[in-house]
Amino acid sequence: MQKKDIGLGVLIIVVGAIVYMRNPLFLSPINLGNTANLIGLFGLFAIGQGFVIMTGGIDLSVGSVIALLGVLFVDMVGEFGVPWPAAVAVTIGLGVLIGLAHGILITRFRLQPFVVTLCGLLIYRGIARGYTAESTAGFPFGSSYPQLEWLTIGRSFGVPHSFLAMLIVAAVMWVVLHHTVFGRHLCAVGKNEEAARFSGINTRFVTIAAYVICAVLASIAAIYFAMFTKSVQPSSHGNFYELYAIAAAVLGGCSLRGGEGSVIGIVLGAVLLQELQNLVNLLGIPSSLNFAVMGAVILMGVLADQQFAAYRSRKNTERALGLLQKQ
């Protein structure tokens, strides 16, 4: 655990305690279960976003990917009767393709990540709306897919499986980021691509892989969201989700300049965002103020972090000077 993660954890507990004191329903099993489900859903793709941000890039297309793949998944399973495991495989395969396309455009053709994925945001959303002719994609009345539903919206001991899925993904990605060669290379590329290249690191591969990871996690999230909402409204499903993901990653200590971040931090960032949503609901704040509350908290969090970092670096300088003077 990094210091930042601990700070974020403390913030989550403090906010939780305040909400609980104002409204004890906060810790009711129903509320906790619902919030955990949302944390799972949003956490899944926030982790992917974090990987992209760590390369110094950004993926703005996440929300549109969730809408497009959600529409396609529902249609495959509900409309065309594709067996759900095959539909899951196809959906994830499409995620891989989307990630590859982003990664290749960014590395080979040297386009800026912001531009590439902004175009993706528009294109995927447009295709989703065009494909469905603006109508909502849904499962046929009375249909049921017990295994798929157990995996996605089922619960064990009251814990939503979306949350468990997110924890599993987080655990895997934590190992990948912090303990594998790929993870080290990812941080190196994000911090100083030139030095990484001069150390023989295949910087293109690393960058492309980050976008593939992001799009794949978005495609998995797309399935979870589609099963959760049961129907996908192509013009509004997943709107602004990329911003939730970016917010979670930034709250979790990812620097938009690249090279810094932790999986635990991103998950805690996702937790805090959903806690704030929950706070708005439980404390009777008009839900129209939802975004304003979130924006304000993120701003304060990032500002506080900046101040801490400046303080730490001052301490470090003083220590280094002290050592020099002793010599």
Next chain:
Amino acid sequence: MSAVHELDLRLEGVTKVYPGVVALDDVSLQIKAGEVIGLLGENGAGKSTLMKILGGLIAPTSGKIILDGQEYDGFDVKQSQQAGIAFVHQELNVFDNMDVSANIFLGREKVRGPLRLTDRKAMNDLARPLLERVGATFKPETMVSTLSLAERQLLEIAKALSVNARLVIMDEPTSSLTLSETNMLLKVIADLKTQGIAVVYISHRLSEVEECVDRAVVLRDGRNVGGLAREEVTHDAMIRMMIGRDLKSLYTPPAAPATKPILSVKNLSIKSKPDHTASFDLMAGEILGVAGLIGAGRTDLAEAIFGAGEKLGGEISLDGATLEIKSPSDAIAAGLYLVPEDRKRAGLILEFPTLENVTMASLPAYTTHGIVSQRRQMAVAEAQRKALGIKTHDVRSAASEMSGGNQQKVVLAKWLSMNPKVIIFDEPTRGIDVGAKAEIYGLMRSLADRGVGVMMISSDMEEVIGVSDRIVVMKDGVITGELPRLRFSESNVLNLAVGKVLEEA
């Protein structure tokens, strides 16, 4: 510009102490109007500290600045500007997305009307005579992006004149200029002198200093070790004062003579000089110096060999076998490593711990079932720290906390922790203090004695002549000559560097 008060600037006993280092020790210096002073000294001799004091960026610990008869304990930036002190920096501070006059008047734009819109015409009219004074052929409306480096330098000087500079300090102004551009700049300096403007000229190019200065002042280890009058300013005299010892004392001969080529480069052509090709051999166990003027293509050559830069054609073979190098990872796999010129950009990741930097190029070797073992990284980094004498309290602390010399050792440790056959050093001691330099030379020699082929690109004449076993000289992408140790001399190297043919010895 006769309205401008004549400059009389004196520094008396100026001392600057940093924690642990005395950067300047009791330096006195007088600068008068219309005088061109060469300021000489090795890297770290205190030149830039002195200049920062004049520019008001730092205050001296003790000593006085006396300007036009008035005493100051130290300048601030504003006082320095008001005194008419202007800088022309090594790294140009021009904005190439603007035109010339906008650059000259940046931050002091002329405005007109109630909306205070910028008055381009007025600025252009003011800029024109300034450009004329520095002998520039471009116009105030010209976009800076279309100017050559030398023209940008002139622009900087024009900018200095626009603030009524009485003293222009030039820090390595010719380091990226061609010979003819350099000559033009020297002419401008002579013109400035006739206009009563004083110039402090800092350069490692001694022939330029010889040509343009009225007198030279030499700093060594923060002390003013003396001055040379116009007629005393000669190469040898300057070098002797700068280093305080003979040129060749750096040299340690190899343990055994090198005979077997380890790296052969045939007809290699690089992107910046597409019409030329370079060929040379590097022997196992030798230190091969690669000399040449800046812009000769040496760094491009090194990066092309290493696979980090573009290679248009040619063949590279290592130990007799042809190597197909498409990226640095190919070169690294073959045991061919590069210690790059700009270590902060390409050598290491400053924010990363030393141990990560040391193991970065060979991380897969530190894994068990795909998981990186920090314990093994730590062991290797510790071993390298001891072997190279890297001064850090903890190999887990960031490389940015170290001095330049120690950072360079970390870059070197990265390669030494692997299996080097050939190491190319590109400007290995740039910005490194004298003590650490000697250690780096020692490491290079011990590598060579282990049978590694060591290639050293350097623009520092003392270093090339003092450290190499053999020198090849490069000009415009071509190896123009080769010198065995017996024929080492500055004039031989320089003559080859400018393309002259040497007489046979």
